[in-house]
Every structure is written in structure tokens, then in C-alpha cells.
Amino acid sequence: MGIIKKIKRNFALTFKRIFKRGKIRRIGIYGPPNAGKTTLANRIVRDFTGDAIGSVSDIPHETRRAHRREGVTITSNGSAITLDIVDTPGLATKIDFQDFMAKGLSEDESRRRAKEATEGVIEAVRWLDDLEGIILVMDATEDPFTQVNVTVIGNMEARKLPLLIAANKIDLEESAPSHIKSAFPQHPMVPISALTGDNIDLLYEQIAEHFG
Amino acid sequence: MDLISKEKLSRLTTVEKVRMILDGVEKGKIIVLESGLSPSEESRLIEATMAKISPGEFAGIEIESYPGDMRQSWVDKLLKKPTIRPRLTVIGPADQLKTLKRDSDVISALVSAR
Numbered sequence: 235m236g237i238i239k240k241i242k243r244n245f246a247l248t249f250k251r252i253f254k255r256g257k258i259r260r261i262g263i264y265g266p267p268n269a270g271k272t273t274l275a276n277r278i279v280r281d282f283t284g285d286a287i288g289s290v291s292d293i294p295h296e297t298r299r300a301h302r303r304e305g306v307t308i309t310s311n312g313s314a315i316t317l318d319i320v321d322t323p324g325l326a327t328k329i330d331f332q333d334f335m336a337k338g339l340s341e342d343e344s345r346r347r348a349k350e351a352t353e354g355v356i357e358a359v360r361w362l363d364d365l366e367g368i369i370l371v372m373d374a375t376e377d378p379f380t381q382v383n384v385t386v387i388g389n390m391e392a393r394k395l396p397l398l399i400a401a402n403k404i405d406l407e408e409s410a411p412s413h414i415k416s417a418f419p420q421h422p423m424v425p426i427s428a429l430t431g432d433n434i435d436l437l438y439e440q441i442a443e444h445f446g
Numbered sequence: 447m448d449l450i451s452k453e454k455l456s457r458l459t460t461v462e463k464v465r466m467i468l469d470g471v472e473k474g475k476i477i478v479l480e481s482g483l484s485p486s487e488e489s490r491l492i493e494a495t496m497a498k499i500s501p502g503e504f505a506g507i508e509i510e511s512y513p514g515d516m517r518q519s520w521v522d523k524l525l526k527k528p529t530i531r532p533r534l535t536v537i538g539p540a541d542q543l544k545t546l547k548r549d550s551d552v553i554s555a556l557v558s559a560r
Contacts, residue, residue, distance in 0.1 A: 327492055328506025328540035329499055345501045352496040359493045379548040381509040385492065388485030417550070 258305065259445050260318040262361055265371035266382045267294035267324030267351075270402040274371055274428035275321035279303050281434070287321050293337045295347060297323045298354035300361055310438040315446045322361055323354030325382040362389055367396040367445045374401040374409035374425065378417040387418060396444045399423040400437060405430045452481040460487050464494045471507050471539050472498070476557060482511050482532030491537075508543040510553045511535035 263271045275287045287301050300322045307316045329351045334344035370386055372378055390397040399418060401411035404425045411425035424440050426433045448470055455463065463483065468491075470477045483491060488509070495507050512533045536543070536555065546554040 325492065326506070327495060327509055329496070330505040330540070331501040348499070348501050352499045355496045356493050359489050359496075362489060377548070379550075381488075381511065384511060385485060385488040389489060392485045 258316050258318055259366040260302075260320060260364065261367045261369060261441075261445055262320045262322055262365040263369050263371060264322055264325065264358065264386050266373070266376075266380055267326055268292070269324065269371040269373045270428045271324065271371045272297050272321055274369070274400060274402065274426075275301075275303075275319060277428050277431065277434060278308070278319060278438075279306055281438075282306050282308055287319070293334065293339065293347075295324055295326075295329070295334075295351035295354065297321060298347075298350040299323065300354075300357050308438055308441055310435070310442045313442050313446065315442045317441075317445060320361060320365065322358040323351065325358055325386065326351075326355055327381055329355070362386075365395070367398075369398050369400055369441070371400045371402050371428075372414050374403050374411045374414060375406050378414045383418075387421065397421050398437075398440055398444050400428070401425045402428050404432055447476045447478065449478045450480060455479060455481055460490055463487060464491050467491060467537055468494055468498060468507075471537060472504060474539060474542065476536065476538040476543060479535045479537070482535035484532055487532075504539075506540045507537055508540050508545065508555075509535060509537050510543070510545055510548065510555055512548075512550060512553070 263275050265271050272288045272290050276290070279285055279287045283303070283306060287303050288297055290296060300320055302318055302320045304318045305316055306319050307314055329348050331341075331344040331348035334347050335341060339347065368386065368390055370383065372383060387397065399414060399421050401414045401423055403409050404411060405427035411423065415423050422440055422444060424433060424437045426437050428434075450466075458466065464487070467477050491509075498504055499506050536553070538557065542558050544556045544558075546556055548554070
């Protein structure tokens with residue numbers, strides 16, 4: 235494509251973006267298994283609609299299908315933003331049924347869960363193309379440099395879409411959200427506990443600012 | 447272990463890269479890519495890996511790569527060219543390659559035989 239054509243296309247995209255303001259944005263909640271994605275999705279949806287979006291468990295890959303909740307209006311500091319929230323299955327590069335057996339599931343149940351989990355990861359990857367922003371949930375007690383985090387951030391940066399990092403589980407003593415901030419300093423990060431609600435109002439402020 | 451040069455990678459399409467990586471990893475090889483994969487290629491690789499996982503036979507892959515290089519020239523900025531330059535990446539079978547420690551410039555990994 236010629237330079238003039240590229241510049242023209244970029245002007246057209248910018249023009250389109252300006253006039254798309256006010257449209258309901260589709261935001262995905264992403265992250266590795268057991269980072270607290272569904273706990274956060276439930277908190278957001280419960281705070282603004284009184285409902286929940288999915289079940290949670292200590293066993294990884296509890297969410298094995300994406301769940302979309304349409305038209306959730308988040309209000310913060312007098313401003314409001316309406317989003318479609320998509321809670322996605324945990325992203326992973328490996329799934330071993332024996333890990334589920336170690337958590338106490340039967341072999342049959344573990345094999346079935348592993349199969350469904352692989353389908354869930356594929357679904358989560360495919361949703362990436364249909365989103366206009368992402369809340370990336372990281373477990374603040376774990377090393378932030380995982381391949382899943384690097385891949386999700388890389389995809390959002392390549393497509394120039396807004397990304398907000400939720401450094402979850404700050405209610406745990408061993409959490410270190412500062413490690414996440416220093417690992418990915420180019421993106422806004424809010425330390426939260428989706429479980430206890432710590433700092434959740436700050437997250438809503440950032441959602442309104444970054445996805446509005 | 448297969449070490450794949452930047453030149454070879456630049457000649458392959460996404461589908462060819464993913465197939466080459468997964469064929470090698472399924473045979474128990476560690477694949478080292480000099481210039482790595484783009485974020486969308488990493489997504490395609492994760493997708494294809496999930497389709498190949500079979501309980502008791504293939505548990506998936508381990509990928510080690512650094513966050514992409516974000517440097518961008520003024521021409522790139524004007525043309526809004528992709529800013530991410532993939533960096534060296536190591537991929538292996540999940541039961542043979544284990545990440546010990548990783549930061550923005552150093553990866554420590556343990557490779558074991560089957």
C-alpha cells in the first residue's frame with residue numbers, strides 16, 4: 235500500500251473513532267487460570283446490575299466458556315459508561331488432566347475438564363478479535379512475566395486497543411502489585427481485591443477513563 | 447534442538463510457522479526462534495496447541511519469550527506501522543521445558559529429557 239493511501243486510511247480511522255464515541259464497547263476480562271477473572275466479572279456485574287455472571291472455584295479452568303453480559307452501565311465520579319462485559323476462560327499454553335486429579339477430581343472428570351478447558355482457551359483466543367478493550371487480570375502473588383500476559387498485552391498493543399491491568403488478590407499478604415507495575419510500566423494498573431472489593435472504586439474510575 | 451534463523455522465519459507464513467513449531471515440539475524437540483513470533487502468531491500457536499492436546503499423550507507447550515521491543519521510528523509513527531518487534535523465543539513440550547525465572551531481558555529455563 236502506498237504512503238498516501240496509508241495516511242488517508244489513518245485519517246479515516248481517526249474520523250470514524252471520533253464519531254463512534256457513545257457506542258457500547260465490548261470489553262473482555264482476560265488472564266491466566268485462577269487469576270480471579272470471574273470473581274471480578276461477578277463483582278462488576280453485581281455492583282451495577284445486582285446479578286452474577288458465572289461460578290468460581292479454586293480448581294483451575296472453572297470457566298470453560300465465554301460469558302457475555304450486555305449493557306452494564308458503570309458509574310464513577312458522576313460519569314457513566316455502558317459496556318458489554320465478556321468473561322473469558324483462562325488462557326494457557328498447556329493443560330494436563332493430571333493437574334485436575336491432583337486437586338481431587340476423578341480421572342474421568344479430569345479428562346472431561348481438560349478437554350473442555352482446551353475448547354475454552356480456543357474460544358478466549360478467538361474473542362480477542364471481537365473486543366474493543368481488555369481488563370487483564372493478573373494474580374499479584376505470582377510472577378507477572380507469563381507467556382499469557384505477554385501475548386495478551388502484545389495483541390492489544392499491536393491493535394492499539396485500550397488495556398487496563400487489574401493486579402488482583404491484594405488482600406493476600408504475599409501480593410506484590412509493584413512487580414506488575416515494573417514489568418509492564420507502559421500500561422495503567424490498579425491493585426485490587428476482586429474478592430473483598432478493596433480499591434474496586436478506583437478500578438471503576440479507571441474503566442470509565444480508559445474505555446470511555 | 448532446532449535453532450531457526452530470522453531469515454527462514456521471514457519466508458514462512460503464520461500457518462507454516464505454527465505447523466513447523468508444533469511438528470517439532472510433538473517429536474520432543476526444543477525450538478529456538480531467532481526473531482520470535484508476532485502477538486497474533488502467538489495467539490494462533492496457542493489456538494493450534496489447544497486443538498492438539500490429548501489427555502495422557504500431549505499436554506501442550508511451554509513458550510519463553512521476552513515482551514516485544516516497542517521502539518518506533520518517526521516514519522513508523524506516521525504510517526502507524528506495528529510497533530512490536532518480536533524477540534528471541536524458545537518453545538518446547540510442556541513436560542520437558544520449565545521456566546525458572548523470567549524478566550524483561552533474561553530467561554532461565556530447565557530442559558529435561560523424556
